[in-house]
Amino acid sequence: MHELPVTEGILKIVLRHAEINGVRQVIAIHLQIGKLSDLEDEWIQHYFDYLSKGTMAQGAKLIIERTPIILQCNSCNTSYEADMATIGDAVCPACGFIHFEDPKVAVAAFIEDQGRTLLVRRAYNPQRGKWALPAGYVDYGEDPAAAVIREVKEETGLDIAIAGLLEVSGGTGQFGASIVITYTGTVLGGVAQPHDDADAVLWLTPTDALPEIAFDSTRNALAAWQKRHNRERSGEDPA
Numbered sequence: 001m002h003e004l005p006v007t008e009g010i011l012k013i014v015l016r017h018a019e020i021n022g023v024r025q026v027i028a029i030h031l032q033i034g035k036l037s038d039l040e041d042e043w044i045q046h047y048f049d050y051l052s053k054g055t056m057a058q059g060a061k062l063i064i065e066r067t068p069i070i071l072q073c074n075s076c077n078t079s080y081e082a083d084m085a086t087i088g089d090a091v092c093p094a095c096g097f098i099h100f101e102d103p104k105v106a107v108a109a110f111i112e113d114q115g116r117t118l119l120v121r122r123a124y125n126p127q128r129g130k131w132a133l134p135a136g137y138v139d140y141g142e143d144p145a146a147a148v149i150r151e152v153k154e155e156t157g158l159d160i161a162i163a164g165l166l167e168v169s170g171g172t173g174q175f176g177a178s179i180v181i182t183y184t185g186t187v188l189g190g191v192a193q194p195h196d197d198a199d200a201v202l203w204l205t206p207t208d209a210l211p212e213i214a215f216d217s218t219r220n221a222l223a224a225w226q227k228r229h230n231r232e233r234s235g236e237d238p239a
């Protein structure tokens, strides 16, 4: 339900401009929202009515206009309108070029060092403040293995070597990427410190309680890792 923070933002802007311009009462607010947005008009009005109580915007009517989805052809630069149903493979009306939506690829690192694994706290949305594996997008033309080494360095300062491939997952679950490649890695050097998209780092042990994890796939991978380690340990030491 992200209409609430969006509506808070709208009200803040309205009140600021009303004050600057010496307005006593706001009657109506014209909003333009792109057709790709999943914000729902009724919810915006509902939250607005609630949030604006006691302000000079109380009772204001939101007039919401949906702006069209405009694509530009990669081949001939013609701009044309598309709809939600065909946006993944829209055809240019001028030259017939078909635009295919390519998957966005991300990489993540499951780093093990001295029996612990490394988590970073996300400094930005989505899932700001929650914990995740060091991760990021693969640049165009970049080897995913090189991308994960780069991302770990950027977010934690650590140099890692790739040990293997843990998982390749599809969908749109993790920060909007449609393919996430998770590598296992070992530390070559450096001391983990938060940088870039991370504002804290944590070395998790198999017996630690999980902090608040950003993504289901990470939570599952960590739980499996902890279970495996704890089982191995109890196998070694029957006491």
Ligand SMILES: [Zn+2]
Residues within 6 Å of the ligand: 073, 074, 075, 076, 077, 078, 092, 093, 094, 095, 096, 097
């Ligand atoms: Zn074209």
